[in-house]
Amino acid sequence: MPAHLILGVQSSLTVQISDSAPMAEWPGVQGILGHDEGNYLTVLFLAWAYILSARWAELLKSASDCKIKFTTENVASFMVPSHQYAAEIDLGYHAGKDEAGWWAVILSSGGCRHITADYNQKIYLSPWSVTISDTSRIGVMGDxxxxxxxxxxxxxxLAYLARFCSRHRLYGQCSAALAAVLYVPFLSGRLVSLPMPKQVQRSQSPAISAQPDKDIIGEHGRLLPYYMTLSSNVWGMRSLLFSTFFNADIECNLVSAWLNPAFAIIDPLLEANDLPMLAKVLANREPKFSSLWLGAIITDIAKITLRDIRTGLTALDLNAAAWTGTVQSFIALKPGLSDGITIRREDECRLLFITGCDGFIRVPIYPWKPFGATLLYDTEPQVRQHACCGCHCLEYHSWNWVLANGEELEDLGIDLTSDNENGLNTHVPERYPSAQHDLKLFSESLSEAATRGIFSWLRSTGYPANEKPIYQHSWIDIESSDDECVDDVESGTIEVTGSQEFIDEWLSKVD
Structure with missing residues (x-):
């Protein structure tokens, strides 16, 4: 399935620092003591933004028609006197000129504006390019x-970042900042408010490693190209957040009963701005996306996303789902077997899409499966042909990069870690706030929208006569003119034993 990725932009994301930004008080990491004290999220965010931008430039060097430029010209012009900095960071160790200068550049200007690509006579920045607002520049102690x-x-x-994190014993904040940077393309050149740095002074004794279990920065470095591919698929990033609330067992008419109780817990957390507890709730639901939700919370994307989910909006990207080993829609699951008389409507949808029937070449944007079954003689010929196979389904093989010369590069991806190997303890009991009981809990609006949506896709060419109770239901309620047409058929003017017989009868009367 084709997908378009953002490979270059012409404007940077502006960063400002604030005491009221999300996660201004770092809550710590459960089970890890003596690490992540203070708040270095903004410092680490700026470092990761540079690292992804530098890696972007290095990957583009192989393109013959793309010129890459790392420049330090006018770097000094972005520096300001020390008394004008909004905050100041002590590296905490002796750094060489280039290392200390690099920290000074990225903390006072973002640094990414000095990495550009010239393509088709236009200058592009990396999708992770950021700049610092004039009132939010951060200085490095010692100037x-x-x-x-x-x-x-x-x-x-990466080596500079690893040394800084080791010195300041940063573990969870490092990964959280990287997750936040992955949303820079999502924010599309707008403004993001990040926490004011809060430094914890440490003695000059040798630092304890910031990675209690493994070299987390080295592992992130190895996976950078995959992070970048996912991040540059903005709709895919959105779909992963939405998929947290998806359950393949839920039928379209039960969506409200599934989602309303979840938001009875989430809505009070949003109103109270209890972001640490919100992160826990979302992480316990889908541990593999806990970092993505934390990044969305830090960049203030989570609230907007949850609002959209609450109102019934959906986001589906089968590529992103395959890359992350998740299910975002019933359409991607393996179908069952027909009994030769009927076929489940969810399987009917799958076969309509997989076989590419006319009018069904686009994947349904509604992820919730339709309820019930359809008589086989009321289905399309392609559905009847494959109804008893039980083996036709979508399976991910690889991602192919389409090059400018028409050639393709196949990327088989990486092995995915199963949920029980991710090292997270999801069985620790949590004391969640009491659910908010109000009229929203009993609203059927989400079920109504989901039912109308998937049946509009499934029955875009018309309803079988025996589905009159469905198309006359208030949630669907197609136009009365359509009802009259079906009523004529049911009145006995034309005896109908199936859609094919009806078509043959109609064709026989055409001169």
Missing amino acids: PSVAGIELPSSSTA
Whole structure:
């Protein structure tokens, strides 16, 4: 399935720092003591934004018609006197000129504006390019010189970041900041408010490793190209958040009963701005996306996304679902077997899409499966042909990059880690706030929208006569003119034993 990724932009995301930004008080990581004290999210965010931008430039170097430029020209012009900085960070160790200068550049200007690509006579920035607002610049203690420094490669910048995190014992914040950076393309050049840095002073004794279990920064570095591919698929990122609330067992007419209780818990957390508890609730529902939700909370995307889910909006991206080993829609599941008389409507939908029947070449945007079954003689010929196969389904094989010369590069991806290997303890009992009991809990609006949506897709060419109770239901209620047409058929003017017989009868009367 084709997908378009963002490979370059012409405007940066603007970062401002604030004491009232989301996660201004870092809640800590359960089970990890002595780490992530203070708040370095903004510092780490700016470092990761540079690293992804540098890696972007390195990957584009292989394109013959794309010129990459790392420049330190006018770097000094972005620096300001130390008394004008909104905050100041002590690296906490002796850093060389290039390393200290790099930190000074990215914290005072973002640094990404110095990495550009020239393509088709246009200058592009990386999708993760950020700049610092004039009132939010961060200084480095000692005011290191930036004159004549060399901007580092992504691997060198990763080493700088690893040393900083080791010195300050940063573990959870490092991964959280990376997750937040993945939403920079999502924010599309707008403004994001990040927490004011709060530094914890440490002694000059040798630092304890910030990775209590493994080299987390090295692992992130190995996976950077995959993170970047996912991040540049903006709709795919959105779909992963939406998929947290998807349950393949829920039929379209029961969506309200499934989602309303969840939001009876979530809505009070949003009203109270209890973001740490919100992150726990969402992480316990889908642990593999806990980091993505944390990144969405830090960048203030989570509230908007949850509002959209609450009102019944959907986001579906089968590529992103396959990349992450998740299910976002019933359409991607393996069909069952027909009994030769009827076929489940969900299987009918799958076969209509997979076989590419006229009018069904686009995947339904409604993820919830339709209820009930259809008589086989009322289905399309392609459905009848494959109804008893029970094997036709969507299976992910690979991602192919289509090059400018028409050639393709196949990317088989990476092995996915199963949920029980992700190291998260999801069985720790949590004391969630009491559910909010109000009229929203009993609303059927989500079920109504989901039912009308999937049946509009499934019956876009018309309803069988025996589905009159469905199309006359108030949730669907097709136009009365359609009812009259079906009533004529049912009145006995034409004896109908199936859609094919009706068509043959009609064709025989055409001169």
